[in-house]
Amino acid sequence: MTRPTVLFVCVHNAGRSQMAAGFLQHLAGDRVDVLSAGSAPADQINPTAIEAMAEVGIDIAGEQPKVLTTESVQASDVVITMGCGDACPFYPGKRYEDWKLDDPAGQGIEAVRPIRDEIRSRVEALIASLG
Template structure:
């Protein structure tokens, strides 16, 4: 796998998947293709997720929730679901991971920080698994 393509999927594509995509794009740089989508996209990215990511120097404010399309799933090497249930189509040859993470919808920044930090840990593990060296060292939390 020369440049792996990773797709993050959650229901609204407004919190967990956007934070994960932000971390992977930042830490993976141009070594990874990053995508995110939702089975029922929201109108905008969760402001608490935007604020929590800004605290660690990652700007996701310009992102917009996108609809999950079957061809996006099929053309990804790894699909990471985060509570999208059965809405995610299955294609042979695509690697699927399910990350059980709390939904940050309706939560304040204090409540979103632990979710953000767990996502960062999982992204760093994913990069190791993909054979990609992170572009930044782990943060002191």
């Protein structure tokens, strides 16, 4: 079987989707191809998201927000959206999930930690569902 490709999408591709991609890469390794993008990408990754991930040993500091393209959606088996709503293109035959998560933008580390931990538990469930 080929490796599944998972695309995480949020508006700015600076917090939630980057943390989710970091967890999936870390926990699944080379069993899954991981993409992330935003419908309106920010200039840089949220520094508090970087700090929160560093606390659990995952470095996302080298990542850059990327723009969501139809090609990235078409290349993906699973598309996880996080608050981007209608900005995310829909293609039949893809598995879609919408994760309702608070946006870490502008939040302090105390507020971002529970978001990070919720993302980790959802990524662990996602990995289990991928087999």
